[in-house]
Amino acid sequence: MSSTIRKIIIVDDHTLFRNGLRILLNSLNNYRVVAEAANGQEFLDLLEKTEVDLVLLDIDMPVMDGITAARLALQKWPGLKIITLSMYGEEDYYYKMVDAGVKGFLLKNSDMTEVKNALEAVYEGGNFFSSELLQTLVNSLRTSSKSKELLVELSEREIEILILICQGLSNQEIAEQLFISKRTVDKHRANILEKSQCKNTAQLVMYAIKNQLVEI
Numbered sequence: 001m002s003s004t005i006r007k008i009i010i011v012d013d014h015t016l017f018r019n020g021l022r023i024l025l026n027s028l029n030n031y032r033v034v035a036e037a038a039n040g041q042e043f044l045d046l047l048e049k050t051e052v053d054l055v056l057l058d059i060d061m062p063v064m065d066g067i068t069a070a071r072l073a074l075q076k077w078p079g080l081k082i083i084t085l086s087m088y089g090e091e092d093y094y095y096k097m098v099d100a101g102v103k104g105f106l107l108k109n110s111d112m113t114e115v116k117n118a119l120e121a122v123y124e125g126g127n128f129f130s131s132e133l134l135q136t137l138v139n140s141l142r143t144s145s146k147s148k149e150l151l152v153e154l155s156e157r158e159i160e161i162l163i164l165i166c167q168g169l170s171n172q173e174i175a176e177q178l179f180i181s182k183r184t185v186d187k188h189r190a191n192i193l194e195k196s197q198c199k200n201t202a203q204l205v206m207y208a209i210k211n212q213l214v215e216i
Contacts, residue, residue: 006031008031008052009037009055012058053123054083056085085108103122104129106133159213165192166213
């Protein structure tokens, strides 16, 4: 891990929660909370004048919610790395956050090890889903017929690669595990994205969960 200080913005309407999270994050090596906002509009205003590497963003807030804020922020700053903070029972919002381009998802009761893992994964350009959140989503989708999608025709190899993507492996790691070239994995990944009409890795994870391709 590099010694570069990674700047964080916390966006949440509960002051006590922000204060506690700020103290915990500032105790981590190489991470510093540089700004806080109580709603989405304050967050957007902060982005105009604050240099930031990572954002921890609540979903349910007054004035402007996290979904709207994430969508507007990523339209203007597409490289912004946002991790959603959520509570149990907010599963319906996750798909909207994924569509907006959010890279990570944490439940508010996550321990600091999971928070740190999420920060590192998203900072390095990956995605992160809280293990508890994934289990909650799977349980929700198993009991909700409206969440079912028509599974597109994926080849056996494409399904194999999709499962490894959901496990957090990079294209290079997938290539090494399957004893194929990275270029071949790149091509399969592009085909999977096109067939499933997903835009990014987070959407692929949701797609795999919906179609029961992954076991959590």
